[in-house]
Amino acid sequence: MATILVVDDELGIRALLSEILADEGHTVELAENAAQARALREQFQPDLVLLDIWMPDVDGITLLKEWGATGQLTMPVIMMSGHGTIDTAVEATKHGAMAFLEKPITLQKLLRAVEQGLARQAPRPAGNGLTSAAVVRELNAEPHSHHGSLPIPHPVALGPQAEQVFVLDRPLREARDAFEKAYFEFHLAKEHGSMTRVAEKTGLERTHLYRKLKQLGVDLTRNKRAGGN
Template sequence: MANILVVDDELGIRELLSEILNDEGHSVDLAENATQARALRANNDYDLVLLDIWMPDTDGVTLLKEWAMNGALTMPVLMMSGHATIDTAVEATRIGAFSFLEKPITLQKLLKAVEQGLARGAATAAAATQTIATAVPAPMVPPPPSGSTATATTAGTDVVLAPEPAPGHQGFDLDQPLREARDQFEKAYFEFHLAREGGSMTRVAEKTGLERTHLYRKLRQLGVDLGRSKRH
């Protein structure tokens, strides 16, 4: 069911159109002039308007232009007239009218025009909704800080996620001065290579690019237990 506004100064035409459209299941409002049409449009949203061109107070083309200028022309408008010129019909279409019906209007032409107008209005509304959905991005949710505990909601239940390690975190305590963190890393680094090379200082020196004398000095400075790394 659609909401339709019929604007025509002839009582017989208003009643006939109202009866036909009501029989088709639509809700119909009637206006006999532009003044009534303005008031109804200001307080209602319509899916379609049937608008007579020649009316005593303000003609239909002028009213159509008003709606177009103030943003009220959001629905398809079918212009109606029994003696309009081609130029008038072209002007109405240029302003924004969907189609033009010449009086007397046959039942078949009326129903076909109304069906096409409602289909156009539905397609335009769907396109506008899609455009808005595409133009407006989903809100960005920043990831939790490193080391923090994130909470997700699934099926109404809060699920606590494990803290996410900071980039490059390999079990070292990064919440300490740089020098201590660097010494901790270097100690782990040399212990790893000593264990892999079976305690061979020559091979570790080659792997790490240090001279043996410098390597010994570095290991003692870091407190590396050389005895545990020697071959048995």
């Protein structure tokens, strides 16, 4: 079995992931911040790292960039976040992450991501490009099973020809809402949160667009530019 490093500032997440992975026969090392993660990576040379993005000292993407710049990104890294957006997922994969998992994490999807990561046993070189469509697919995918207690999207599928795919085995309204949410999040990320430009691109009147985004549960603060619109 493998040695897996879990980096997350939340004690409950670390404990839960550790229990699950240990039950699968893996050796698990735990870090609550970037400093501990650096030390444990040097000490144990993990086969895979589960790395949280939002941490209080050094965030996960910064640590990922650091490992890549210093030649230490020699293991697959799976990013985790409870506030996943298209742009953060794209940024993570651009810098070498092999997958992006959104919290809360289902048991089934966690084990699938770990299995795929260990099978790969090598990170994707930074800068090879992940299409936004691939990330849209992953951030809106629905789990096919209710097994486990930890829902996240599937791991991000890397590759320049990745296509946008949605789960069709669900009610039409849910499928349509998932597509529309992905569609608008894509354009918001592309236009850096500019409601004016998104309205122009999508052909909607701005007030109608705003109501639509609120109805779909799109987080309007994530891509909002400093100056607003």
